[in-house]
Each structure stands twice: as C-alpha cells, then as structure tokens.
Amino acid sequence: MRILISNDDGINAPGLQALRESLATLGEVTVVAPDRERSGAGHGITAHKPLRPKKVTFPDGSHGWSLNGTPADCVKLAIEALLPQKPDIVVSGINLGANLGTDVLYSGTVSAAIEGIINGIPSVAISLASFKSNDFNPTAAFAAQVVPLLVNAGRDSQDILVNINVPPGKPVGIKVTRLAIRKYVNVFHKRTDPRGNDYYWLAGEPEDTVPEDPGVKVDVDVEAVKNNYISITPLHYNLTNFKAIDYIHKMLQRQTPTKDI
Amino acid sequence: MRILISNDDGINAPGLQALRESLATLGEVTVVAPDRERSGAGHGITAHKPLRPKKVTFPDGSHGWSLNGTPADCVKLAIEALLPQKPDIVVSGINLGANLGTDVLYSGTVSAAIEGIINGIPSVAISLASFKSNDFNPTAAFAAQVVPLLVNAGRDSQDILVNINVPPGKPVGIKVTRLAIRKYVNVFHKRTDPRGNDYYWLAGEPEDTVPEDPGVKVDVDVEAVKNNYISITPLHYNLTNFKAIDYIHKMLQRQTPTKDI
Numbered sequence: 001m002r003i004l005i006s007n008d009d010g011i012n013a014p015g016l017q018a019l020r021e022s023l024a025t026l027g028e029v030t031v032v033a034p035d036r037e038r039s040g041a042g043h044g045i046t047a048h049k050p051l052r053p054k055k056v057t058f059p060d061g062s063h064g065w066s067l068n069g070t071p072a073d074c075v076k077l078a079i080e081a082l083l084p085q086k087p088d089i090v091v092s093g094i095n096l097g098a099n100l101g102t103d104v105l106y107s108g109t110v111s112a113a114i115e116g117i118i119n120g121i122p123s124v125a126i127s128l129a130s131f132k133s134n135d136f137n138p139t140a141a142f143a144a145q146v147v148p149l150l151v152n153a154g155r156d157s158q159d160i161l162v163n164i165n166v167p168p169g170k171p172v173g174i175k176v177t178r179l180a181i182r183k184y185v186n187v188f189h190k191r192t193d194p195r196g197n198d199y200y201w202l203a204g205e206p207e208d209t210v211p212e213d214p215g216v217k218v219d220v221d222v223e224a225v226k227n228n229y230i231s232i233t234p235l236h237y238n239l240t241n242f243k244a245i246d247y248i249h250k251m252l253q254r255q256t257p258t259k260d261i
Numbered sequence: 262m263r264i265l266i267s268n269d270d271g272i273n274a275p276g277l278q279a280l281r282e283s284l285a286t287l288g289e290v291t292v293v294a295p296d297r298e299r300s301g302a303g304h305g306i307t308a309h310k311p312l313r314p315k316k317v318t319f320p321d322g323s324h325g326w327s328l329n330g331t332p333a334d335c336v337k338l339a340i341e342a343l344l345p346q347k348p349d350i351v352v353s354g355i356n357l358g359a360n361l362g363t364d365v366l367y368s369g370t371v372s373a374a375i376e377g378i379i380n381g382i383p384s385v386a387i388s389l390a391s392f393k394s395n396d397f398n399p400t401a402a403f404a405a406q407v408v409p410l411l412v413n414a415g416r417d418s419q420d421i422l423v424n425i426n427v428p429p430g431k432p433v434g435i436k437v438t439r440l441a442i443r444k445y446v447n448v449f450h451k452r453t454d455p456r457g458n459d460y461y462w463l464a465g466e467p468e469d470t471v472p473e474d475p476g477v478k479v480d481v482d483v484e485a486v487k488n489n490y491i492s493i494t495p496l497h498y499n500l501t502n503f504k505a506i507d508y509i510h511k512m513l514q515r516q517t518p519t520k521d522i
Contacts, residue, residue, distance in 0.1 A: 042333070043303030043366045050452075050460035072303070072367075073463075080448040081461060102379060104500055105304045105372075106333075118363060118444070146513075153512050159505050176510045178501040183379070187341040191311075199311035200342060202334075214503050232513070234505035239365055240439040242475050244420050244495035249437045251414050252407075252493070 001027030001151060004087035004116070006074040007095065008108025010037045011056060011066040015094035015128065018136035020058065022144045023091060030087070031056075031064030032078040034071060034108075041070045041108035043115070051077055071112035079119050088151050090116030093126035094139050098165050100129070100221045101182030101208060104235070110163055114237050117161040122154030126164040129225045133168035142166055142230065165221060165231045175229040180208045180220040262288030262412060265348035265377070267335045268356065269369025271298045272317060272327040276355035276389060279397035281319065283405045284352060291348070292317075292325030293339040295332060295369075302331045302369035304376070312338055332373035340380050349412050351377030351384040355400050359390035359426050361482045362443030362469055365496070371424055375498050378422040383415030387425040390486045394429035403427055403491065426482060426492045436490040441469045441481040 003023050007016045011033040023029050034041075035054070046069045053065040065082055067074050075090055092112035104110040109125045116123030124147070128139045146164070154160045184204030192198055208222045224231040264284050268277045272294040284290050295302075296315070307330045314326040326343055328335050336351055353373035365371040370386045377384030385408070389400045407425070415421045445465030453459055469483045485492040 037309070040306045040308045041303070042305040042331075042372065044305040044331075045301045045303065045367050045463060047301045047463045048298070050462055051449075052458065052460045070303075070305075076463075077449060077461060081451065102498060105375065105379075105498060106306050111303065111366075114366065118366075149512055149516055153508070157505075157508065159502065159508075161502065162509060174513060176506055176513065178503065178506070179499060188312075188338060190342065197313065199313045200338060201311055202306060202308045202337075211499065214501075216503065216506065218503075218506055232509060234502040234509045235500045236502035236505070237363060237366060237500070238440060238472065239496045239498070240475075241420065241422065241495040241497035242439065242477065242479075244418075244497070245437055245439070245477065245479055247414070247418065247420075248423060248493060248495045251410055252435060252437065255410055 002087045003029045004078050004090045005031045006033050006071055006092050006112040008038045008071045010034050015096050015136045018140040019094045022140035032074045035066040035068050038070055038108045040106050042106050043072050043111040044070045046073050071108035072115045075112045075115040090121050090123040094136050095127035097131050098129035099127045101180035103182050122150050122160035124162050129165040130168040139166040161235045163233045163235050165225050167225050167228050171230045172228045175219050175224040177221040177224045177231045177233045178218045180222040181211050182206050182208050263348040264290045265339050265351045266292045267294050267332050267353050267373040269299045269332045271295050276357050276397045279401040280355045283401035293335045296327040296329050299331055299369045301367050303367050304333050304372040305331045307334050332369035333376045336373050336376040351382050354387035355397050356388035358392050360388045362441035364443050383411050383421035385423050390426040391429040400427040422496045424494045424496050426486050428486050428489050432491045433489045436480050436485040436492055438482040438485045438492045438494045439479045441483040442472050443467050443469050
C-alpha cells in the first residue's frame with residue numbers, strides 16, 4: 001500500500017510524526033508537507049512563486065519532502081511531480097484541534113484531502129479534537145485501522161473522501177455524521193499598536209447550529225465529538241447547489257436583463 | 262442598498278474599480294479588498310498575524326479599506342468590525358479570468374462570496390471569463406442589473422450564493438448552470454535555479470469533464486461560457502456527501518475497529 005501523508009501544521013508537527021509512524025506499519029509512506037504551519041490555509045494554492053521541495057530525513061531514516069507551499073500544493077506536487085506513481089490513499093493530519101462543521105472550508109488539513117480526491121485518490125483528513133491533549137497515539141492507531149478499509153472502498157467507488165475527528169481520551173464508539181453549521185461570536189479582538197494604528201486578531205467562540213434536516217437521520221459531527229464519539233463525515237467537493245437552480249432560473253425569468261435564459 | 266465589494270486581484274485591480282463604479286449607481290458601496298493580489302487564496306483565513314485595515318480613498322472621493330489578508334478575511338472583518346451594519350449583499354470581483362468548474366475551490370473571489378453567505382448575506386462572485394480582454398464594463402453593467410434581483414431574492418431565501426462568469430464580447434444570453442469538473446494536465450513545469458536547486462511552477466492546461474447527470478438537465482458552466490453565454494451557477498457550502506453516508510456506514514460495519522457505530 002502506498003500512502004501519501006500531508007498536513008497543515010507543518011512537517012515538524014508531532015501529529016504528523018505519530019501518523020507517519022503508525023501508517024508505516026501498513027506500507028510505503030511518503031510525507032510531503034508544508035515547511036511551516038499553514039493552519040487556515042483553506043484550499044489555497046501557490047501560482048505566483050516557485051515551489052521548492054526540500055528532501056527531509058526523519059529520525060527513523062525514512063524520507064519525505066518539505067515544501068514552501070500550502071497543504072493543497074503539497075498533495076498536488078506530490079502526485080504530479082514527486083512520487084514515482086499515484087498513491088493508494090492520501091492521509092492528511094493528524095491535525096492538532098478539531099476540524100468540524102463548516103470550519104472544514106478554512107482547514108488546510110481537509111483541503112489537502114480534497115486535493116487527493118480531485119486527483120481520483122481516496123482521501124482522509126484526520127484531527128485530534130482537542131488543543132489540550134498532545135497524545136496523538138490513539139488517533140494514529142485509529143488511522144491505521146481505518147485506512148485499509150478506505151483503500152478497499154476506493155476500489156469500488158470514486159467517492160471516498162472522509163473527515164475524521166477523534167475526541168481525546170477513550171472514545172465510546174464511532175458515528176458517521178454530517179457537518180454542523182459552525183459560526184463564531186466575538187470574531188475579532190481590536191487592539192492598537194504603539195504607533196497608534198488599529199489592528200485585529202481573528203478569535204471568536206464557536207456557536208454551532210444544526211442545518212436543516214437532510215431527510216435522513218444523521219447526527220451532526222460536533223454533537224458526536226462532544227458525546228465522545230469518533231466522528232466520520234463523508235465529504236464531496238461539488239459546490240453546485242442543485243436545489244437552487246430552479247429558484248435562480250425563475251428569478252431571472254421574472255425580471256431578466258436579457259431575453260435568452 | 263448597502264453593498265460590500267471585495268475581490269482577490271487586490272484593491273487596485275481594474276475589475277474592482279469597474280464594479281465599484283457600476284454598483285455605486287445602486288446604493289452605498291464599501292470596498293474591503295486585499296492590499297495585493299491573492300489569486301488562488303482559496304478559503305484561506307489569517308489566524309496567526311494581526312490584520313491591519315488601511316483606509317483608502319478612490320479617485321471619485323469614496324472610501325474603502327485595503328487589508329493585509331485574504332479575500333475571506335476581508336469579508337469577515339468588514340462584516341464583523343469595519344461596517345456600521347450588515348450589508349445587503351456581498352459582491353466579489355470582477356475577477357480577471359474565469360472561475361469555472363471545480364476551480365471555484367481555489368478561487369479567492371468565490372471564497373469571499375462564500376464567506377458572505379456563511380454570514381447570512383446574499384453573495385455573488387463575478388468574473389470576466391478571459392485573460393485577454395480588459396474591458397470590464399459589460400460585466401460591471403451586468404452586475405448592476407443582477408444585484409438588485411439577488412438582494413430581493415435574499416429576502417425570500419437564506420440560500421442566495423451565485424457564481425457568475427461573463428464571456429468577453431457580446432454574450433448571446435444567460436444560462437443557469439452547474440459546475441464542471443476541471444482537471445489539469447502538465448500541471449507543473451520543473452526548472453533548475455542558478456544554484457542547482459530544482460523548483461516548480463504551477464501551470465497546466467484545463468481538461469474539463471461533465472460530472473454525472475444530477476437527474477436534472479442543466480448545462481455545465483464551462484460549456485455555457487464556451488458558447489458565449491453568461492453562466493450563473495448557484496453554489497452552496499455544505500460539503501457533507503449525503504449520498505455516501507450509507508456506504509461509509511456499511512463499510513465500517515463490515516469490518517469495524519470498534520463495536521459501536
């Protein structure tokens with residue numbers, strides 16, 4: 001099994017090392033990860049400066065690359081240029097801190113996994129849903145259990161992209177979930193620097209809401225993790241809002257700036 | 262009508278100026294845009310350095326802010342801190358170059374609009390689907406026609422987020438579309454610098470495919486623009502793959518690492 005690992009906490013992050021060591025028991029692991037923390041990078045890519053991969057050697061003698069780019073850059077460059085052949089799976093993480101609800105849009109960890117599935121490779125983002133714990137081993141062990149299942153599933157389906165959040169401590173089970181809507185209150189802290197200029201820190205406390213019932217009974221991810229379950233959310237990357245097509249069509253027909261719609 | 266404008270080409274981009282001047286005919290326009298080009302920023306946000314808005318004055322005497330952040334930062338900071346009250350609509354653009362198909366994931370222009378709808382505000386991303394034309398006026402005029410419709414629609418629906426691509430020249434009509442799947446070939450150009458180090462430029466030519474029929478007959482956006490139509494794609498930001506929930510559930514039940522799913 002050929003496994004590509006990336007993350008958004010950077011190549012030296014302890015979560016990445018724990019994941020690498022755990023998945024090395026399954027097959028051939030290659031790490032291509034940002035050279036520094038790129039949390040919140042979203043699905044950013046680097047088009048206007050050169051990408052410079054640097055070969056790194058890990059303490060156990062295995063190799064990888066650090067890159068002056070985003071998580072999505074890492075996966076793209078790995079697949080298109082650095083790896084001799086396509087990996088069987090892309091695993092992104094282990095992120096320090098949860099990636100839950102609509103926050104996945106901001107997440108470099110999740111975006112690296114989305115870049116994997118865009119390239120037709122089963123992909124998974126995995127996070128330790130805590131900033132207080134630094135014990136990545138249970139999450140890394142769970143990754144090693146679930147990765148072979150996902151690789152197998154990828155043989156049947158083009159569609160294997162999951163976002164996993166593991167609560168700290170001992171989980172009580174697993175739930176397949178849907179994303180909550182996560183908004184923030186008190187989003188910015190305003191301060192003034194010694195030269196009298198205002199600046200802002202992004203901050204905020206999450207306020208979660210449960211989106212409209214999708215017609216199937218599925219727990220939301222934030223609730224599952226709060227109740228100490230491992231949350232596995234299948235994701236897709238098609239942003240078309242099919243439900244709104246009719247609505248927009250009628251809106252334009254009612255008062256259209258041109259005749260042909 | 263209160264209109265917030267942002268973009269990813271930066272506050273000095275001609276597309277933004279054309280949009281600003283055109284929408285000023287509709288109401289009160291405020292620009293909050295990145296201080297430099299942030300194309301490909303995706304939905305990145307800035308959590309690890311302070312955001313510094315700087316007031317700018319445009320040639321016609323109107324005001325706005327430039328920001329050392331991403332397009333998503335601009336919309337977030339505008340709504341949460343800079344504007345005295347929520348705008349009625351967020352308009353992002355006019356982008357120089359198309360934002361079509363799955364490329365919307367990488368687009369700072371589209372991400373600024375997504376940030377608007379996350380905050381409950383009808384939002385639109387608008388692009389001139391050409392790198393060769395620099396005549397933004399027809400696109401800006403179309404924006405001024407469609408923005409009032411979208412603001413009205415926003416009174417009925419929580420769901421108003423659209424991605425508009427306007428072909429250069431004279432469009433033959435409007436189509437409500439879905440996103441194509443846009444992949445690239447020859448993605449990276451490898452070069453060697455004068456010191457013997459390899460580096461890579463992101464490049465590539467798009468290769469579009471039409472995703473599986475969604476059960477409704479809707480043209481894909483790339484085809485519409487190729488045929489000289491204005492393309493309007495309704496978007497959403499819920500990445501849950503509801504179709505895959507059952508599949509993942511069964512996969513885990515077949516060979517589960519823990520008992521409780």
